[in-house]
Amino acid sequence: xxxxxxxxxxxxxxxxxxxIDATWSAxxxxxxxIAPIAAFDxxxxxxxxxxxxxDLKVSSYVPKSYRKAVKVMARDIEIAVAxxxxxxxxxxLVTKGTAAEGSTVATSYPPARVGAHxxxxxxxxxxxxxxxxxxxxxxxxxxxxxxxxxxxxWGSEGITQLTPLWLLKYLPNMxxxxxxxxxxxxxxxxxxxxxxxxxxxxxxxxFRVIQRGSADACFCGGAESKFNPMAFLRQIITGRLNTIAxxxxxxxxxxxxxxxxxxxxxVIGEGGGIVVLESLEGFKRRGGARAYARVLGFGASxxxxxxxxxxxxxxxxxxxxxxxxxxxRDAKLTxxxxxxxxxxxxxxxxxxxxxxxxxxxxxxxxxxKIPLVSTKPYLGSCGAGAGGIDTAVAAKAxxxxxxxxxxxxxxxLPGLNAATAPARQxxxxxxxxxxxxxxxxxxxxxxxxx
Amino acid sequence: xxxxxxxxxxxWVTPLGHSIESVWSRLLRGECGxxxxxxxxxxxxxxxxxxxxxxxxxxxxxKKPALHEGVGLNTAFALGAASQAWTxxxxxxxxxxxxxxxxxxxxxxxxxxxxxxxxxxxxxxxDNEQRKTDSVRWAAIASxxxxxxxxxxxxxxxxxxxxxxxxxxxxPAYNCLTACAASTQAIGEATEVLRRGDADVMITGGAHTMIxxxxxxxxxxxxxxxxxxxxxxxxSRPFSVDRDGFVLGEGAGMLIIETLEHARARNxxxxxxxxxxxxxxxxxxxxxxxxxxxxxVGSMRLALADAGLTPADIHYISAHGTGTxxxxxxxxxxxxxxxxxxxxSVPxxxxxxxxxxxxAAAGAVELITCVLALRDQTVPPTINLKTPDPACDLDxxxxxxxxxxxxxxxxxxxxxxxxxxxxxIKKM
Numbered sequence: 001x002x003x004x005x006x007x008x009x010x011x012x013x014x015x016x017x018x019x020i021d022a023t024w025s026a027x028x029x030x031x032x033x034i035a036p037i038a039a040f041d042x043x044x045x046x047x048x049x050x051x052x053x054x055d056l057k058v059s060s061y062v063p064k065s066y067r068k069a070v071k072v073m074a075r076d077i078e079i080a081v082a083x084x085x086x087x088x089x090x091x092x093l094v095t096k097g098t099a100a101e102g103s104t105v106a107t108s109y110p111p112a113r114v115g116a117h118x119x120x121x122x123x124x125x126x127x128x129x130x131x132x133x134x135x136x137x138x139x140x141x142x143x144x145x146x147x148x149x150x151x152x153x154w155g156s157e158g159i160t161q162l163t164p165l166w167l168l169k170y171l172p173n174m175x176x177x178x179x180x181x182x183x184x185x186x187x188x189x190x191x192x193x194x195x196x197x198x199x200x201x202x203x204x205x206x207f208r209v210i211q212r213g214s215a216d217a218c219f220c221g222g223a224e225s226k227f228n229p230m231a232f233l234r235q236i237i238t239g240r241l242n243t244i245a246x247x248x249x250x251x252x253x254x255x256x257x258x259x260x261x262x263x264x265x266x267v268i269g270e271g272g273g274i275v276v277l278e279s280l281e282g283f284k285r286r287g288g289a290r291a292y293a294r295v296l297g298f299g300a301s302x303x304x305x306x307x308x309x310x311x312x313x314x315x316x317x318x319x320x321x322x323x324x325x326x327x328x329r330d331a332k333l334t335x336x337x338x339x340x341x342x343x344x345x346x347x348x349x350x351x352x353x354x355x356x357x358x359x360x361x362x363x364x365x366x367x368x369k370i371p372l373v374s375t376k377p378y379l380g381s382c383g384a385g386a387g388g389i390d391t392a393v394a395a396k397a398x399x400x401x402x403x404x405x406x407x408x409x410x411x412x413l414p415g416l417n418a419a420t421a422p423a424r425q426x427x428x429x430x431x432x433x434x435x436x437x438x439x440x441x442x443x444x445x446x447x448x449x450x
Numbered sequence: 451x452x453x454x455x456x457x458x459x460x461x462w463v464t465p466l467g468h469s470i471e472s473v474w475s476r477l478l479r480g481e482c483g484x485x486x487x488x489x490x491x492x493x494x495x496x497x498x499x500x501x502x503x504x505x506x507x508x509x510x511x512x513k514k515p516a517l518h519e520g521v522g523l524n525t526a527f528a529l530g531a532a533s534q535a536w537t538x539x540x541x542x543x544x545x546x547x548x549x550x551x552x553x554x555x556x557x558x559x560x561x562x563x564x565x566x567x568x569x570x571x572x573x574x575x576x577d578n579e580q581r582k583t584d585s586v587r588w589a590a591i592a593s594x595x596x597x598x599x600x601x602x603x604x605x606x607x608x609x610x611x612x613x614x615x616x617x618x619x620x621x622p623a624y625n626c627l628t629a630c631a632a633s634t635q636a637i638g639e640a641t642e643v644l645r646r647g648d649a650d651v652m653i654t655g656g657a658h659t660m661i662x663x664x665x666x667x668x669x670x671x672x673x674x675x676x677x678x679x680x681x682x683x684x685x686s687r688p689f690s691v692d693r694d695g696f697v698l699g700e701g702a703g704m705l706i707i708e709t710l711e712h713a714r715a716r717n718x719x720x721x722x723x724x725x726x727x728x729x730x731x732x733x734x735x736x737x738x739x740x741x742x743x744x745x746x747v748g749s750m751r752l753a754l755a756d757a758g759l760t761p762a763d764i765h766y767i768s769a770h771g772t773g774t775x776x777x778x779x780x781x782x783x784x785x786x787x788x789x790x791x792x793x794x795s796v797p798x799x800x801x802x803x804x805x806x807x808x809x810a811a812a813g814a815v816e817l818i819t820c821v822l823a824l825r826d827q828t829v830p831p832t833i834n835l836k837t838p839d840p841a842c843d844l845d846x847x848x849x850x851x852x853x854x855x856x857x858x859x860x861x862x863x864x865x866x867x868x869x870x871x872x873x874x875i876k877k878m
Contacts, residue, residue, distance in 0.1 A: 044589025072736065111733065112748065120627070122560055122605055125664075127583040131572040138573055146490075147569025151663070155494035159667045167668025168736055168866070172560075172606065173628045177867030180731040186745065189731040189869065190635060193560075193606040193627040201624055208642065214729075229588045230568070237598040300648075302554065302614045302623035309517055309615070311602060322550060322620060326648075438602060439611035441623045 002211045006283055006291040006450055009091025009276030010392040011083040013223070014379040015051035015269055019086045023389075024396050028423050030405040032253035032378050034267050036246075039227035047241035049252040051269030051380035052227055053079065061085035063097055066182055072165045073178065074123050075270070079385065080175035080223035081182065083274035084116075087219060088183060091276040092289050096184035107184070108217070108286045115187035115215035116180050117205040118274070119198025119222025120172035121384040124231040133161035179219055179274075187215040193384070196344075198222045199273060200387030200435040200443030204298040206277045207445075216282035221388025223272025232268065238311050238438065240348045241265050254408050258345030258374040259352050259418035261411040266346035269380020273388025275395065291450035292395035296430065297333065299326025303440030311438060313351050317358025323442035324362045324434055331446040333430060335363045338370055338446070340403055340426070342394045342433040345374025345418075346381045347408075355436075356413055365415070371426075372418040373397075377408045387435040387443060394431040394447050401428055453645045456878065458718040459541065459706030460818045461534025463527040463657075465501035465699050465805050470534065474822050477830045478851040482683045482804050484697055489661050490565070497675040499682035500661045501699035501806030503527065517615045520599050521608070522561030527702035527811070528609035528657035529616060535653070536617060539706035544716055553621030553649040554610055555640035557632025558702075559658030559810040561604035562665075567595040609657045609702075621649040627810060629865030630770070632656050633703060634813030638727035638873055640707060650712040655814035657702030669698065672737075674774060686807075687834035688771035688800040689778045689842040696772040699806025703814030705821075722821050722875040725858075726759065728752025732868030739776055739864070743784030746862065749870035750788045757874045759858065761789040764796055764874070766829045766854075768816045768861040769846075771800025772807055779841040781862065786844070797854060799832040799847040813863035817873060820859035824877040828853050 011019065015033035016026035026033070034051045042048040058078035059067050062085075073081065088098045094108045137158035139150040149158075168174060173191040180189050188209050192202045199222030206218035226232050235241060242265030245255030257263045283291060303319025328335060344355055359367050375386075375393055382389055397403060405423045412418040434444035460470060465483030467473045476483075483501045492498050508526040509515045511533035518529060536542055575588035602608070610625045622643050628635050633656025640654035660669070669675045676695040678685035686697040713720055730752065732745035739745075754760065770781055786793045801819050808815055823829050828851055835848040857877045864870050 040583075040585040042585070042589075044586040044593070069736070112730070116731065127572060127585075127588065128581070131576045131583055132581060134569065134572055135576050135578065145566050146663075147566040147571075148573045149569045151491040152494045154663070154667075155492060155496075159495070159671060162667065162671055164671045164673070165737065166671055168672070171627075171629060171866065173865065173867050173869060174736060176628075176731075177736050177869075180733040180868065181735065184733050186731050186733045186748065188729040189628075190626050190639070190729075191628050193625050194610070194623070195605055195607055205624075205639070208646065212642070212646075229583070229585050229592070233589065233592050233596065234601045236593075237596065237601060239598070300553075300622035300624065301550075302610075302620050304549070304614050304618055304620055306517060306615065311598065319620065326622075437607060439605060439607040440614065441607060441610070441625075 003213060004280035005207050005210045005277055005295045006280050007275050007293045007295060007395045008278050008283055008288055008291050009087040009093060010395060011087030011090060011274040012389045012392045013053055013079050013083045014271035014389055015053055016379050020090060020392055020396055027378060027404040030407050034252040034255055034380055040229055045236055046243040047236060048246040049255060049267055050227060053270050056082060058082055063101055072169050074169045075225040076120060076123050076223050077175050077178055079225060079272040080118055081178050083223055083272040084179040084219050087274040087276045093276055097182040111184045111186040113187055113216040114185040115209055115218040116176045116185050116189040117202040117218060117220040118176040118179060119192045119202040119384040120175045121224040123170045123172060124228045125170055127229060133158055136161055175223060194441040195437030195439055196383055196386055197435045197437040197441040197443045198384035201300060203391055204300060204443055207295050207298050210277055210279050217276060217278045219274050220277055221274040222384040224383035224385045225270035226268050226383060227270055235268050242267050256347035256377040257408045258347045258376060259372060259413050259416050260409040263347045263349040263352055266348045267380045269382040271379060271382040271389055272385035273392045275388060275392055292399040293447040294450050296448045297327040297331025297446040299323040299330055299444045301442045313354035315354050317354040319440055319442045320355060320358035320436050321361040323444040327444035327446045336366060337430050338432045339428045340397060340431045341370055341372050342390045343372050343374055344435055346376050356416055368415050368417055370417055371403050372416060373404050373406055390433045394433045398428050398431050398447055398449055401425060454710035455641045455644045455707055455724045456710050456713050457705050457707050457721045457821055458713050459535035459539025460821055461531040461538060462703045462815050462818055463503055463506060463530045464701040464815060465503055468506055468530055477801055477804055478828060480831050480833045480849060484682045484685060484806055490663050492666060495666055496670045496677050497666060498679045501697055502661055503701050512616055514616055518612055521612060522603045523659045524559055524561050524657045525609045525612050528558060529612060531702035531704035532613050532653055535704040535706045540718055546716060549618050549620040551621055551650040552619040553643055554613055554619050554623045554653045555636045556610045556625045557636035557656035557810050558606060558609040558625055559627060560606040562662040564596055564600050565663060570595060613653055628869040629867055630809055630812055631863040631865035631869040631871045632810035634863035634871040634873055635729060637817060638729060638871055641724045641727055644709050651708040654707055655704035656811040658808060658810035659700035660809050661698050661700050684834045686773050686803045688773040688803050688832055689838050689846045690835050691837045691839045693773045695774055697806040699808045701808050702811050703818050720878050722824050723878050725876045726753035726757025726874035728756060728872045730870045734868055736867050739780045743780045745868055745870040746781060746784035746864055747787045749872040753872035753874050761792045763858050764860050765856045766823055766859045767796055767798035768820050768859060769798050769800045770862045770864045771802055773802060779839060782842045782844055794844055797829050797845050797847045799830055801830050803833040817861045820861050820875055823856045823859055827856050829856060
């Protein structure tokens with residue numbers, strides 16, 4: 001007997017703003033948040049624009065008793081912690097983290113019935129902190145194999161320059177750990193690390209855990225920041241980023257052009273999306289005020305095209321299509337039940353084409369009628385956070401019965417409903433969203449009205 | 451009625467070797483895979499030793515080497531272990547697999563940094579006066595020295611991606627990275643994928659190495675590693691009164707698991723049934739384990755309930771048993787809480803005393819030792835256990851393997867940050 005699952009809280013943290021209201025109104029305004037990178041001087045890179053989260057003060061999202069811990073939070077962790085706070089508050093969920101300190105109000109669920117499935121990326125060390133320590137062990141000469149580091153000096157003295165908890169800032173499971181500690185979520189929890197598919201897969205895991213009765217509520221989604229030279233370089237060298245929209249000659253706001261004939265590459269964003277999933281019965285029992293959407297189906301798959309090795313997509317998009325079909329099957333729906341798709345749409349032509357082929361495989365000619373609204377022109381490609389953000393937008397669109405505006409696409413690929421369009425009211429029965437990773441893991445989810 | 455899930459293939463790459471039988475017999479003899487670290491010059495680190503995989507070449511195992519050129523060590527370990535499991539499950543001779551019904555769920559770790567080039571960029575761009583990185587110079591140096599494949603291969607999903615390519619698996623695919631609990635959690639979640647009917651066969655387990663300069667730096671700074679540099683063979687001493695930390699290991703453990711129905715239909719060798727899985731979070735602190743061990747207690751109880759078993763049904767516990775002060779006494783306390791009067795009569799050992807701690811891969815390797823314990827009715831020892839900690843008063847199978855009735859095993863893995871996972875397997 002599978003239990004029904006609803007999405008009750010949305011916590012996107014993106015360059016558009018903190019929380020679902022800020023995110024949604026920025027989307028409706030049709031304004032891209034992509035701008036020159038400010039986190040570091042990007043002049044040495046071929047792509048110099050991004051969608052950064054501005055003015056995020058993580059201590060505002062952490063109970064007083066836990067504020068000391070913010071010192072060991074990498075940026076990715078900060079975003080996840082803030083996103084979980086936003087999601088819990090949006091859901092009206094009383095947890096150890098959202099209850100006023102010292103309050104005796106009962107939590108919405110017993111701690112053992114609350115889980116967390118949070119996707120994370122490969123977190124790069126902060127260069128200034130690390131290199132300050134490394135510089136004290138610079139070799140007098142030579143030491144080419146260790147990049148000029150005197151390993152003997154490093155091992156004996158240098159390492160003591162790093163704070164004892166240094167490693168814990170960068171373990172991917174620390175996103176979920178801090179979230180579970182803050183909200184006293186003692187149920188099943190997991191950290192999925194499958195690149196850009198991480199948060200889509202994580203939401204799928206929470207869905208399953210609640211369906212099978214192992215938890216009543218879960219925090220799920222993911223977060224990532226790549227605005228660190230090392231992490232950013234890893235993106236640059238994939239060859240996927242837009243290198244022509246840099247100011248002063250280019251226009252960052254129009255850089256990402258999903259499914260457009262003039263697509264010129266993707267742009268990195270930072271951000272996260274944590275959503276709260278609950279069993280429908282638990283949600284009703286606690287007197288929850290609002291459910292955005294019902295999770296109807298989920299599918300996961302793997303792309304095994306040999307080209308995956310060289311960072312290129314399977315042109316046919318077979319893996320993505322398998323995930324979408326599995327999600328539809330799970331939802332017991334046929335393709336014609338989908339009224340809106342929040343796709344990947346990163347604006348990198350080769351990937352967009354593969355994705356379009358995947359959708360054509362599933363929807364056939366009917367695809368031309370289904371609006372495709374990518375969030376990437378607004379807030380960039382947020383890696384492990386992307387699926388959580390897209391799920392939040394999909395759920396909000398369903399709840400508002402509104403299709404967000406499409407920007408930056410005057411010349412869509414043939415057979416796609418992806419052209420620039422204003423926001424519009426529409427009778428949305430079901431929304432599909434999906435993601436795929438470098439490496440070929442795919443996740444797809446079908447949401448219905450609450 | 452739950453779908454029954456069985457283990458049909460096993461394989462591993464460990465500090466004691468790369469074949470099931472040779473490693474198992476060495477474990478039963480109480481041999482130790484720890485030695486001076488050779489992956490880098492660790493001679494002045496607080497810890498100078500580790501349990502490295504020796505003389506290993508993944509290309510001897512794989513059928514499609516061209517797909518894997520340039521992989522990191524973690525992926526190389528994964529490929530060798532999974533290939534063994536694949537053959538042991540008879541899948542190399544089975545033509546009836548549906549790729550869409552074969553999934554992968556790993557708990558694998560990230561790959562190692564391109565150390566020399568990374569450091570060269572960092573040091574070469576350090577502005578000593580401003581005490582900060584000149585990111586423009588960093589970009590110039592790093593762009594010249596680093597390459598896309600070497601960087602991409604560090605992503606933690608790469609072992610998974612390479613296994614999918616090698617074996618053609620198109621079904622549900624996940625990698626979880628919950629520190630030291632990762633591969634146990636992966637096997638548990640893979641079991642749930644099969645129970646739900648989303649696949650017929652899953653490749654599951656984990657692969658990891660953190661034996662690299664920043665791995666050792668990080669764990670040394672946390673004071674988690676043993677510093678017994680004068681006697682590395684006896685450095686990993688779980689439950690001993692004078693234990694002083696764990697020993698870093700590396701490697702991979704991989705299993706083929708499938709629905710009983712699928713295994714029977716293809717006449718697969720059935721090694722054990724996975725009957726119980728439990729997963730919890732401490733939600734306590736990122737550095738410490740709660741004294742009452744509530745998370746560990748919870749995961750064991752959930753696994754027992756899932757299996758429909760009581761503590762008296764368990765014949766052997768494969769401990770997390772890292773050899774840190776905190777873990778071993780808390781785990782002992784948690785077992786006492788769950789097993790009550792029965793606790794002292796269940797043998798519970800830690801193969802980390804011989805293999806070191808394989809971090810994300812540890813749980814899968816340990817579950818494989820449980821499979822072999824069922825087969826041979828013999829449990830591996832905890833070596834280096836001369837004087838147990840008074841706080842550790844259970845039967846840790848000290849120093850010598852033991853013949854005993856083993857029909858049901860429970861395996862624990864607990865991760866930094868408070869992730870707890872328990873799996874129970876049963877002889878069929």
